[in-house]
Amino acid sequence: MKTSFKTLSVTYDDGLVHLEINQPPSNRMNSLFFNELSSLVDELCKKDGISAIVISGKGRHFSSGADLDDLLQKAVHPEKELSSSGTFSFFERNHFSFLYFEELNIPVISAIRGVCLGSAMELALFSHFRFCSEDAVMGLPESTFNLIPGIGGTSHLIKLAGLAKGLELVLHGEMFSAADALQYGIVDKILPRKEVVPFALEFAKKISVNYYKEKKTLYLNSAA
Amino acid sequence: MSEPAGMIHWEAQDSIGILTLDAPRGNFLSDPEFIAPEQLKDLLDQDGAKALVICGAGKHFSGGARLDDLFKLAANPVHLAERMNKGKSLLDFIENLDIPVIAVINGICFGGGLEIALACHIRICSEKALFAFPECNHSLMPGMGGTIRLPGKISWASSLETILGGDMLNAQEALNMKIVDEVLPQEAGMEKALLLAKKMTKDRPRKVIRYILQALRNYKSMPLAEAMKEETRMFCELAYEEMERRKNENLL
Incomplete structure (x- = not known):
């Protein structure tokens, strides 16, 4: 049975799952989104025959990231953090949702158009491939709000961009362009805006036969 | 405790600590522990440093250990092991600092000098910088974490070639191999490091x-x-x- 979600749109095409963040225009990730994402992960866990997942945002942008006000409302004193409704378990669960995508042995691709910031960037970093539009703007701006990336962003960014560039991007919190992201090794391919999602879907179909995570470069070269 | 104070120079600018290796003839290190970790911690605390820059006085970063000093120490294996371990603890301390650490590398960066640079988080070098692990040319091997930190940063194959080959690498080669993160004209390195340190930490709690x-x-x-x-x-x-x-x- 398929659950219907408010903040997510999920399309099944045979084994290909297209997941769209559905809160236009900015596709902000509020707590409802994170809860629904977690339910979707539960649902996908039980499902057989999934061959690939493509993640994108509805409309102009991928997502502007977590809804900070909504999130800070949930913050409770660390010492009172005992109940299962606390921020800690909320974020732990989000971590688990993101990790689910990374650990899959089928290709997971983020198709990034427009803005992709904070938690949205983190979600994209847990994908195996990142394709973005020429006008994409990415970043982990958490430190500019006196916070740190909360869902694995720091370690994942540094894995791709190296310690020096990663540390600079996370500590300074600056946004970077598609061209910079490609140079830093954060995205794998830049495409014209209109082609990003169709290309990702096509690519997903093509490589999902006998997919091996370790052969990422090979797949990318074959798609060039 | 030995007296490492003669090998370094310290200053602070806008909450950025600058540790300069300052020893005769190319900043050769007569003791692997060129500053005691406690002393470094005191200096950082005293100036409220939010970032640390490590560089060499004069034309070079550091030529590493001087062979005759090393062989003098080697006469007493227990003592040598103790000094090496102290040096390693110091590099671990630097790598594990809670603030960003940037190495600014001019000229020669060999052996122990390269091991210090590899313990830093970010490496900026001048166009004329030269890198090497020359230990193998003297029937020795890197002893301050070089064989561990280098393959942690670059490929295993390149590490083997660099360490066993003992050849010198110029700045461009080091950049291509990702041993350094940025190459700049001579003299521009320090300015860039301070700018970068400031940019990363100035507005951050x-x-x-x-x-x-x-x-x-x-x-x-x-x-x-x-x-x-x-x-x-x-x-x-x-x-x-x-x-x-x-x-x-x-x-x-």
């Missing part, structure tokens, strides 16, 4: 800097699930404090 570096360290040293749990814990703590701050300022 100390706690945010500390937690980001801690999160990175955890990622290297802990099982993934544990590191993620720690990151969430640190995030939630900061989120709570930020929420309180905003409440107090009626922003929320």
Whole structure:
């Protein structure tokens, strides 16, 4: 049975799952989104025959990231953090949702158009491939709000961009362009805006036969 | 305790500590522990440093250990092992600092000098910088973590070639191999390092800097699930404090 979600749109095409963040225009990730994402992960866990997942945002942008006000409302004193409704378990669960995508042995691709910031960037970093539009703007701006990336962003960014560039991007919190992201090794391919999602879907179909995570470069070269 | 004070020079600028290796003829290190970790910590605390820059006085970063000094120490194997271990603890201390550490490399960066640079988080070098692990040419091997930190940063194959081959690499080669992060014209390195340090830390609360570096360290040293749990814990703590701050300022 398929659950219907408010903040997510999920399309099944045979084994290909297209997941769209559905809160236009900015596709902000509020707590409802994170809860629904977690339910979707539960649902996908039980499902057989999934061959690939493509993640994108509805409309102009991928997502502007977590809804900070909504999130800070949930913050409770660390010492009172005992109940299962606390921020800690909320974020732990989000971590688990993101990790689910990374650990899959089928290709997971983020198709990034427009803005992709904070938690949205983190979600994209847990994908195996990142394709973005020429006008994409990415970043982990958490430190500019006196916070740190909360869902694995720091370690994942540094894995791709190296310690020096990663540390600079996370500590300074600056946004970077598609061209910079490609140079830093954060995205794998830049495409014209209109082609990003169709290309990702096509690519997903093509490589999902006998997919091996370790052969990422090979797949990318074959798609060039 | 030996007296390492003669090998370094310290200053601070706008909450950025600058540790200059300063020893005769190319900053050769007569003792692997060129400054005691406690002393370095005191200096950082005293100046409230939010970032650390390590560089060499004069034309070179450091030529590493001087062979005759080393062989003198080697006469007493227990003593040598003790000095090497002290040096290693110092490099571990630098690598694990809670603030960003940038190496500015001019001229020669050999052996122990390269091992110091590899313990830093970011390496900026001048066009004329030269890198090498020359130990093998003297029937020795890197002894201050070089064989461990180099393959942690570049490919295993390139590490083997660099360490066993003992050949010199110029700045461009070092950049291509990702031993250094940026190559700049001579003299521009220090300016860039200070600018970068300032950009990264000026507007950041100390706690945010500390937690980001801690999160990175955890990622290297802990099982993934544990590191993620720690990151969430640190995030939630900061989120709570930020929420309180905003409440107090009626922003929320």
